[in-house]
Amino acid sequence: MSKSFFIDTTLCTACRGCQVACKAWHDLPAEQTENRGTYQNPADLSFDTYKLVRMREEVIGGQLKWLFFPDQCRHCIEAPCLETAGDPAAIYYDEPSGAVIYTAATKGLNAVEIIESCPYNIPRKGSDGALAKCDMCYDRVGAGMPPACVKTCPTGAMNFGERAEMLDLAQKRMAMVKRTHPEAMLLDPDDIRVIYMVAYDPGLYHENAVASNTAYGISRQAALKRMLRPLKNLVSHLA
Numbered sequence: 001m002s003k004s005f006f007i008d009t010t011l012c013t014a015c016r017g018c019q020v021a022c023k024a025w026h027d028l029p030a031e032q033t034e035n036r037g038t039y040q041n042p043a044d045l046s047f048d049t050y051k052l053v054r055m056r057e058e059v060i061g062g063q064l065k066w067l068f069f070p071d072q073c074r075h076c077i078e079a080p081c082l083e084t085a086g087d088p089a090a091i092y093y094d095e096p097s098g099a100v101i102y103t104a105a106t107k108g109l110n111a112v113e114i115i116e117s118c119p120y121n122i123p124r125k126g127s128d129g130a131l132a133k134c135d136m137c138y139d140r141v142g143a144g145m146p147p148a149c150v151k152t153c154p155t156g157a158m159n160f161g162e163r164a165e166m167l168d169l170a171q172k173r174m175a176m177v178k179r180t181h182p183e184a185m186l187l188d189p190d191d192i193r194v195i196y197m198v199a200y201d202p203g204l205y206h207e208n209a210v211a212s213n214t215a216y217g218i219s220r221q222a223a224l225k226r227m228l229r230p231l232k233n234l235v236s237h238l239a
């Protein structure tokens, strides 16, 4: 059974340790930040930022709440980006971890098509045309270590392990949090390997907190390509 994350946003303090640890492990450059009236920086994910702690201020039940959402690739179980690419040299599953991995060969793909296929708006294009995103620190995981973000998180918000263990932990935490926050829910837990728990309406945290434009986490475009692939294979076999 492959690995999964459980991200308990109710324990997140937005310290950004995970965001910085991700940069450090992947040797990614810093980005110019600016005061945009929010503590969130940079403004969005990018080719050089695979993990971003999104921050929103919302008035809920007459009280001001800070909602934190450590955003990253969900490592979909049937990844629409991978299905859309159809090129294992560019996008493939790392079998031991279940991570969806992008290589430099993504340069040869139609970047717009790949980006639009992702129901969570994750992949970002670099100046050379290649695409990048979180790789689950699959090199660390292969060596028996947790991803850098999980290792760094001081509050227990970021968790990682065998999928069954993470689903179990998620259910236990949700039962506990529901006592005070009846709206608490897990986001798309059956479709992805990065399972978030939120205490309020997920749309308040981030517009792509749950899968968009999809049926069961698979985009219409990727689903269509998947349906047509056996036909394409048959045609190339007969040619």
Ligand code: SF4
Pocket (backbone or CB within 6 Å): 073, 074, 075, 076, 079, 080, 081, 082, 100, 117, 118, 119, 120, 121, 122, 123, 133
């Ligand atoms: S979240 Fe997006 S980029 Fe990540 S595996 Fe799923 S489709 Fe691909």
Ligand code: SF4
Pocket (backbone or CB within 6 Å): 011, 012, 013, 014, 015, 016, 017, 018, 019, 053, 068, 070, 149, 152, 153, 154, 155, 156, 157, 158
């Ligand atoms: S390290 Fe943990 S507490 Fe800090 S921002 Fe990331 S998820 Fe939140």
